[in-house]
Amino acid sequence: MxxxxxxxxxxxxxxxxxxxxxxxxxxxxxxxxxxxxxxxxxxxxxxxxxxxxxxxxxxxxxxxxxxxxxxxxxxxxxxxxxxxxxxxxxxxxxxxxxxxxxxxxxxxxxxxxxxxxxxFDAKIDFTFRSIAPAWHGGGRLASAIEPARRVAKTDLPITIEGETGTGKEGLARAVHAWSERVGNFVGVNCATIQPELAEATLFGHRKGAFTGADRAAIGYFRAASGGTLLLDEIVELPLAVQAKLLRALEEKEVVPVGETDPVRIDVRVLAATQEPLRQAVRERRFRPDLMARLEGLTVVLPPLRDRREDIAPLLLEFLRELNGGKPPDVDHKFAEQLLLYDWPLNVRELYRLARQLLALHSSEPVLRRSLLPPRIREAGKLPDEPEQAPTRSATQDEEAFNKLVSALRAHAGNVARAATALGISRARAYRLLDARPDFEVSKLRPEGERQ
Ligand SMILES: Nc1ncnc2c1ncn2[C@@H]1O[C@H](COP(=O)(O)OP(=O)(O)OP(=O)(O)O)[C@@H](O)[C@H]1O
Ligand SMILES: [Mg+2]
Missing domain, CATH: 2.60.200.20 (Tumour Suppressor Smad4)
Structure with missing residues (x-):
């Protein structure tokens, strides 16, 4: 279908x-x-x-x-x-x-x-829907970003954490839209700022302030005046610049390079990072006092593999948007395969897949599993599943595991007795259990016997 x-x-x-x-x-x-x-x-x-x-x-x-x-x-x-x-x-x-x-x-x-x-949480609306400008998600993503929406109109700094492609910049733009601030949204990638020019880049400089400064520049902070400044990849900022940034945030003013008088700034600062700030602080790459300043609120965007319920609806949404409101039909095994893949590059990878599918297969009446790139098509195969001539297939293992679960129930979680009842070795029973670490056999045992 x-x-x-x-x-x-x-x-x-x-x-x-x-x-x-x-x-x-x-x-x-x-x-x-x-x-x-x-x-x-x-x-x-x-x-x-x-x-x-x-x-x-x-x-x-x-x-x-x-x-x-x-x-x-x-x-x-x-x-x-x-x-x-x-x-x-x-x-x-x-x-x-x-x-x-x-x-x-x-x-x-x-x-x-x-x-x-x-x-299941009765308080959460699980419907997949538009949850921010140009942004879609289900209950889990909506709950993760809800605090950001709630504080958007204040000047509380927000730190957005998440793996690559989880939507940090998108959320920063959404916060700016919700804040209704009249100034611009300005994003600066701290990883690409040259350390020796970092101060001038952020706070601006006077003409002739340093070699090559043949004209004055206002810098990112003042460019975002009355609006929002996103400091992306903030842990990449050199320690010396972190000290200056801290002062700017505390005093709400900046001193452009080559000037002596500070300039007042009215900027809502957002920070984005793939690595938790705490980890960078522990490794002494990030100032704890700057972290404390930036962490008015921390929003952690979950990776796509931890919210698989969003994968298929998101892809369909992208296909619809990219195809003028008419998404191609999608086969259910294609959809299942998408969910079996781990999406290391998160939503960006899903978006690129939608573009690729439309570019390569626009004439296909239905998107089928065979049209997926190999890395996605092959996902979900068990690591120990042999490609050729299987000696014991995953399905057989699954059946053996299911029988073991029933036998364990009948024997109050006693593995030795369950194995004997099934006529398999204890080692085989433990191997089957080891392959399913999510199944806690101890929960089947009487209260006193659990570790
Ligand atoms: N919930 C969402 N709904 C719709 N599109 C999304 C969503 N999340 C992310 N995207 C899309 O995924 C892509 C990556 O998003 P974004 O640039 O915000 O990620 P990021 O976390 O900043 O990534 P990086 O760390 O690599 O900079 C963009 O094309 C964005 O539009
Ligand atoms: Mg980004």
Whole structure:
């Protein structure tokens, strides 16, 4: 089945949750369905059936989805998914399973429906939506940036932390827009400032102040007067310049190079960094007093691999924007593959993929997995999965693990007894458990026996 972005019209929440039949704990777990539409299934002790049938707890309408496809439930603290003999199977992280324990950020596929296992918080709106000018995201990103929106109209400095491509500059621009300050938004990449010219670059200089200064310049601070100055990659600023920056921020004035009189500045300062400032302070590359000045508020932008629920809707949004409002159709296995990839360059990499797909495959009626670049197409293969002639396939391991989970339940978490019951060695049982560090066998043991 294919989908267009238009199908993301609001999030239909599991009726049992919205009508209050289930008491949802703050740490509850849910499956957020992100493709080809959106829905939310909270996982509770009472099993919930997922499938095409309209009487299912979460109806997932699609040709490849069985009427009663799978059920999800909590077994003690462990969320499980069980295939209800569906025609096309249940997949967790790209692997077919009959019964599997779930953990956060696992990718579940039933027919053409793809969902992510997320922590459920009744206070968060999970809908993927526009959350800032030219910016989209789901509940997790919206919650991360909410404090920045709230303080945008004040002059509190904000430090934005995040890996490359997570949207630090985009958020800085959004804060400027929300602040309604009339001056300009000015960004300066501290990594590209020449150390010997750093002061002049930031604070300006008089004509003839130094060799090569054949005309005066106002510098970045004054260019952002009445507006917002983003000090990007701030940890790259030389220590000597950090001292001057601290003074400028404290006094709210700068002294241009070659001048003696300070100039008042009215600038909202934002800092962006890939590396946490604290780490640079610990390594004595960054002044703690400057960090204290800049950290009025710190916003950490989560990498895309920690909010996989945003991947497919974001790509569809980019495809729509770049293709004049008409995104191409997308196959569900293509969408699943996107979610299996880790996106080391984050949203920028996703945006570039959208451009690349449209440039190379604009004549394709449907975007399929085979059109993805190899690094994405190959993602999600288990590291120990042999390319050729597998001796024991990942699916077999998965089945063995699922049987082990059942046996462990029957034997109160006793690995030796579970292994004997299954007729496998204890070493094999531990190897299967080692491969799934998310599964905590100790939780199956009686209270006193847990470490
Ligand atoms: N939530 C989002 N919605 C839409 N587009 C986004 C979002 N986040 C990032 N982008 C896009 O991703 C790209 C990278 O964003 P941005 O330049 O803000 O990242 P960055 O964190 O500053 O990266 P770097 O550390 O490499 O400078 C831009 O094209 C931006 O428009
Ligand atoms: Mg940037």
């Amino acid at each position: 294919q989908s267009k972005f238009q199908s993301y019209s609001g999030l239909s929440t599991d009726p049992a949750v919205s009508s209050g039949h289930v008491s949802v704990r703050d740490d509850a777990i849910a499956v957020q369905w992100v493709f080809p539409g959106s829905a939310l299934t909270c996982i509770a002790k009472v099993p919930k059936v997922l499938g095409r049938d309209k009487n299912c707890a979460t109806p997932l309408v699609g040709r490849e989805t069985s009427r009663r496809h799978a059920e999800v439930y909590l077994d003690g603290p462990v969320p499980l998914i069980r295939d209800l003999q569906s025609r096309n199977g249940v997949f967790v992280n790209g692997i077919k399973v009959s019964l599997a324990a779930l953990k956060f950020q696992d990718i579940v596929r039933l027919g053409e429906w793809i969902g992510i296992v997320i922590p």
